[in-house]
Structure formats: C-alpha cells, structure tokens
Amino acid sequence: MTKAPVIILSGPAGSGKTTVAARVLAESGLPLRRAITATTRLPRPGERDGVHYFFLEPAAFEARIETGDFLEHATVHGNHYGTPRSEVEPYRAAGVGVLLVIDVQGAEQLRRNCPDCVSIFLLASSLDVLKQRLIERGQDDDKSIRCRLDTAKRELQRAGEFQHRVLNDDLDTTVHEVIGIIRDHFRE
Secondary structure, rough: OOOOOEEEEEOOOOOOOHHHHHHHHHHHOEEEEEOOOOOOOOOOOOOOOOOOOOOOEEHHHHHHOOOOOEEEEEEEEEEEEEEHHHHHHHHHOOOOEEEEEEHHHHHHHHHOOOOOEEEEEOOOOOHHHHHHHHHHOOOHHHHHHHHHHHHHHHHHHHHOOOOEEEOOOOOOOHHHHHHHHHHHHHHO
C-alpha cells in the first residue's frame, strides 16, 4: 500500500494558512489530519498544549533535535518550531494524509526529508492585504507586524520552490483549489 500524502501548506503571515487548513480538514472528506507541531513560544489566549501545539521549553526542544525527533525544525521570529515524526509517520502508514502548516524554512527541510510530499504556497494579492489581515487578527503589535511583513517579503521570493501556488483572495475558491490539489495526490 502506498503511504498517504504529506501536504505542506506554507506562506507568509497573513496568507490564511490556519483558516484554509481548518476548512480543508472540515470539508475535504478525505482521511486527513493536521500535524500538531512543537514550539518554544508561549501559548496565545485559548491555545492548549497538545491541541494547538506542543509547548516546550527551549532546552527540551533542543534535546529533541539532538535525538532526531523532528522531521523538520526552524527558528521563526525568535521561537523554535518543529514537526515531531510521531505526528506524521504512523498516520501516513495507516493511510491518513497529514497536513503541515509550516514556514518556508521548515518546508525546505521537509522536502529533503520527505521527497514525496506535496507543497502548496498561499499568496495574497499584495503586501498591503497581508498587513491588513495581520492588523485585523489583532494578535500582533506594530513592531511585530513590521517584522512579519519583512519576513513575508523574503518568503514570497521562495514561492517558486513549491509545487503549487494558490492565490488566497477568495477563501471559498482557495479552499476548493487546495482540496483539489490534495485529492489528486491521494489518487496517485
């Protein structure tokens, strides 16, 4: 039996990764789950350990890097993020696809470690749209938004590294397109 696909959903902050991922999981009808990633950042209001992320102390995160527990890991905005192997490998072997919402650094590593993965990069029509989305979500101060937009400029330059690029200007259209891409890879 062929393993179920690993799907990378990446893009700059404000591109809609989390929203698109939630809709894809709810609407695709496919045997698909979202991997829970580990991070050293503090939980945001409403986030729970083991549900939204595995929240780790930096030393514990570093120890897991040393033991090879992560398929990929990266430092983003001063915090470590990584995908535990246990969140991917057993599910794929059981025929369940795994959706990873990760940044471009992690996506690069994952493509090396999992060459059969499917990579999708979400785009917005402009940096102004990204900025407005970051302001509207209300989780970042002005300094953090500027930092995220600077990072977005660098990430957008790497969009060509991904197999699929999807413009997220209409959420329903984007979700439908991403589901179609994933469905095609379940058939292969």
